[in-house]
Amino acid sequence: MGKSTCQGMENLRQQLSRIVGKALREASGLADSEPNVITASRPQFGDYQANGVMAAAGRSARKPRQLAEATVEAIGEAQEGDAQGIIASAAVAGPGFINLRLSDAALVRHGNAVLGDPQALIAPRPKRQKIVVDYSSPNLAKEMHVGHLRGTVIGDCLGRVFERLGHEVIRQNHVGDWGTQFGMLIAYMSELDANAELLQAELEDLESFYKAAKGKFDADAEFAERARQSVVRLQGGDAESLQVWRRFIDESLRHCQDIYQCLGVDLQLSDLDAESRYNDELPGVVSELREQGLLEESAGAQCVFLPEFQSKDGEALPVIVQKSDGGYLYATTDLASIRLRSRNFAADRSLYVVDSRQSLHFEQVFAVARAAGFASAQLSLEHIAHGTIMGQDGRPYKTRSGDVVKLADLLDEAVQRAFALVSEKNPALDEGERRKIAATVGIAAVKYAELSKNRMSDYVFDWQTMLSFDGNTAPYLLYACTRIKSVLRKHAEGSAACRLTQLASGEERSLLLKILQLPEFVELVASECYPNLLCNYLYELAGSFMRFYENCPILKADAQVRDSRIALVRLAEHAFEQGLALLGIETLERM
RNA sequence: GCGCCCGUAGCUCAACCGGAUAGAGCAUCGGCCUUCUAAGCCGAGGGUUGCAGGUUCAAGUCCUGCCGGGCGUGCCA
Numbered sequence: 305m306g307k308s309t310c311q312g313m314e315n316l317r318q319q320l321s322r323i324v325g326k327a328l329r330e331a332s333g334l335a336d337s338e339p340n341v342i343t344a345s346r347p348q349f350g351d352y353q354a355n356g357v358m359a360a361a362g363r364s365a366r367k368p369r370q371l372a373e374a375t376v377e378a379i380g381e382a383q384e385g386d387a388q389g390i391i392a393s394a395a396v397a398g399p400g401f402i403n404l405r406l407s408d409a410a411l412v413r414h415g416n417a418v419l420g421d422p423q424a425l426i427a428p429r430p431k432r433q434k435i436v437v438d439y440s441s442p443n444l445a446k447e448m449h450v451g452h453l454r455g456t457v458i459g460d461c462l463g464r465v466f467e468r469l470g471h472e473v474i475r476q477n478h479v480g481d482w483g484t485q486f487g488m489l490i491a492y493m494s495e496l497d498a499n500a501e502l503l504q505a506e507l508e509d510l511e512s513f514y515k516a517a518k519g520k521f522d523a524d525a526e527f528a529e530r531a532r533q534s535v536v537r538l539q540g541g542d543a544e545s546l547q548v549w550r551r552f553i554d555e556s557l558r559h560c561q562d563i564y565q566c567l568g569v570d571l572q573l574s575d576l577d578a579e580s581r582y583n584d585e586l587p588g589v590v591s592e593l594r595e596q597g598l599l600e601e602s603a604g605a606q607c608v609f610l611p612e613f614q615s616k617d618g619e620a621l622p623v624i625v626q627k628s629d630g631g632y633l634y635a636t637t638d639l640a641s642i643r644l645r646s647r648n649f650a651a652d653r654s655l656y657v658v659d660s661r662q663s664l665h666f667e668q669v670f671a672v673a674r675a676a677g678f679a680s681a682q683l684s685l686e687h688i689a690h691g692t693i694m695g696q697d698g699r700p701y702k703t704r705s706g707d708v709v710k711l712a713d714l715l716d717e718a719v720q721r722a723f724a725l726v727s728e729k730n731p732a733l734d735e736g737e738r739r740k741i742a743a744t745v746g747i748a749a750v751k752y753a754e755l756s757k758n759r760m761s762d763y764v765f766d767w768q769t770m771l772s773f774d775g776n777t778a779p780y781l782l783y784a785c786t787r788i789k790s791v792l793r794k795h796a797e798g799s800a801a802c803r804l805t806q807l808a809s810g811e812e813r814s815l816l817l818k819i820l821q822l823p824e825f826v827e828l829v830a831s832e833c834y835p836n837l838l839c840n841y842l843y844e845l846a847g848s849f850m851r852f853y854e855n856c857p858i859l860k861a862d863a864q865v866r867d868s869r870i871a872l873v874r875l876a877e878h879a880f881e882q883g884l885a886l887l888g889i890e891t892l893e894r895m
Numbered sequence: 896g897c898g899c900c901c902g903u904a905g906c907u908c909a910a911c912c913g914g915a916u917a918g919a920g921c922a923u924c925g926g927c928c929u930u931c932u933a934a935g936c937c938g939a940g941g942g943u944u945g946c947a948g949g950u951u952c953a954a955g956u957c958c959u960g961c962c963g964g965g966c967g968u969g970c971c972a
Contacts, residue, residue: 317911340913340914342911342914343911345910345914345915345916349915353914355914355915358914358952358953362951362952368952397915398914398915398953399953401914443972480972483971483972484971485971602969602970603969605969606970607969614897620969621897621898621969622970623969624969624970626970628970631970633970633971634971634972659966660899660900660966661899661900661965661966662972663898663899663900663966663967664898664899664966664968665967667899689900691901691965692965692966694965726934728934729932730932756909757907757908757909758909760900760901761900761901761908762966763907763908764907766907769921772907772921773934774934775907776909776919777920777934779934780935782934783934783935784935786932786934787932794931795931824911825911828911832911836908836909840911840919841911843909843919844919850935850936851937853931853935854935854936855936857931860931894932895932895934
């Protein structure tokens with residue numbers, strides 16, 4: 305029991321790294337040599353390969369192949385007499401690779417252990433961390449648009465992954481609810497206030513509400529003046545202005561929550577970390593910087609100059625924390641929030657899932673926070689940067705242009721297209737079910753399109769691409785799931801008692817191996833924060849399952865083979881459901 | 896000017912922090928449904944990884960320079 309629990313904590317790769325690493329250190333005499341175990345680059349090389357021998361050979365002046373032979377020998381000795389040994393063969397290849405093949409018995413044993421306890425497929429990390437994930441963060445003055453999609457779904461995925469690994473996650477939606485533009489909106493609201501119905505109707509579409517207010521602001525000097533006064537009153541704490549502002553914010557938040565619910569994104573009102581929350585703390589941030597001698601006045605503004613932010617000709621780059629008119633900036637708020645996350649939350653990691661265009665801003669804020677002691681040494685500050693969604697003209701979408709695609713419209717379109725497709729593919733289903741399927745498939749397709757791309761790259765917005773249902777897409781994965789569900793439904797005897805007993809075909813073996821590799825990719829996503837790594841894995845898992853499904857009869861096989869294959873199908877179901885759940889995607893019974 | 900990111904098949908993207916013959920999908924062409932859902936599977940063609948050097952057993956990956964693109968750069972967020 306103790307042994308199997310211990311093995312459950314380690315994924316296959318970690319087990320191999322431990323075994324091969326120990327052998328390599330014995331053979332090389334280098335206490336710090338790393339085995340560098342990765343999945344095999346080609347199936348004919350085995351399941352995994354250790355690439356670390358050649359580097360170790362270089363450092364110890366040994367011949368690589370000779371050291372590899374010695375390492376293989378040490379592996380053999382370590383496994384001798386161990387019936388639970390997981391390595392079936394270790395062979396030296398090429399300039400000094402060690403090709404590793406896992407024993408079928410070990411794979412079957414692991415698989416059956418997961419069947420008995422599906423949650424064991426992804427074991428929690430031994431060290432529980434407290435992780436802040438700052439994501440989505442729309443500006444409440446306007447409606448959410450496509451530009452918010454990436455950060456929202458990536459942040460949601462990361463939060464799910466951390467929680468699944470046993471970490472404590474603090475979600476923070478750093479919405480923009482403060483600033484000069486709200487004066488304009490409040491003034492416009494006050495004008496419409498006489499007509500409650502009209503106001504409510506206008507607020508239905510925040511985008512046009514913003515445009516209407518902006519239009520009036522630009523055209524009407526008297527209104528513009530009232531708008532400016534509104535800002536002053538608001539920031540001065542005037543009760544009436546605050547009340548109008550509050551109504552607008554509540555309305556805008558309702559729009560956001562609708563979107564989150566539609567997207568299946570786990571962000572609640574309790575996760576809000578609005579800008580306005582820090583109003584009272586900003587003077588304290590500045591004074592604390594002053595006390596530490598970090599503050600310098602430059603052209604009337606309060607700045608922090610740090611040595612690491614200089615241009616080559618020695619020109620210093622300031623981080624402005626207070627404007628010459630006394631106003632505070634984005635950087636000031638972020639410093640206050642870092643202070644909170646470090647001192648009050650005592651977080652281990654604080655992640656900012658924000659557009660990569662703000663990378664300099666975060667570099668600067670992080671550096672100031674360190675210098676000022678707002679962030680303790682053990683808090684890891686990480687900007688999880690992502691690329692920009694561009695227009696067809698290669699330029700990023702701009703809210704002013706009026707060409708923004710509203711997120712609500714995008715999601716509607718996705719569901720509509722999915723409905724047309726499911727109706728075409730499966731007309732026999734009644735309309736109600738087709739609608740439900742379309743809702744899942746359409747939203748999943750949009751989320752997966754974002755998650756499956758390397759988060760750093762920009763891309764051009766295109767309906768075809770984003771709502772594609774072919775290839776490496778959510779519908780492909782969901783389709784694999786429906787095949788699984790269908791088989792399990794038709795297996796009248798019930799599948800609960802089935803156990804893996806054999807790996808007769810290559811398809812079965814590679815599917816089982818793939819299933820057991822899920823935790824490796826979950827951990828990778830947690831450390832690197834690239835959700836596309838998990839998507840790539842799931843796509844390969846789906847391909848592996850499809851090949852198994854096409855080549856291996858399940859229900860029609862002889863009883864013993866059938867039961868073993870049913871067990872494999874159930875394992876695949878667990879891997880898909882758990883993997884997709886981490887992406888925030890639910891599976892379907894049929895589609 | 897300076898800084899960061901990027902350049903991979905016609906198109907959209909991968910490539911597990913230096914590994915063996917750079918992989919998928921879309922599109923094109925050709926096979927597979929009286930058998931568990933064909934939203935699928937199998938096969939074919941398609942590449943000097945922007946260019947030129949360097950580092951080493953090994954470079955799409957690291958370093959330098961150049962070309963091309965994007966973004967940012969003292970009072971927006």
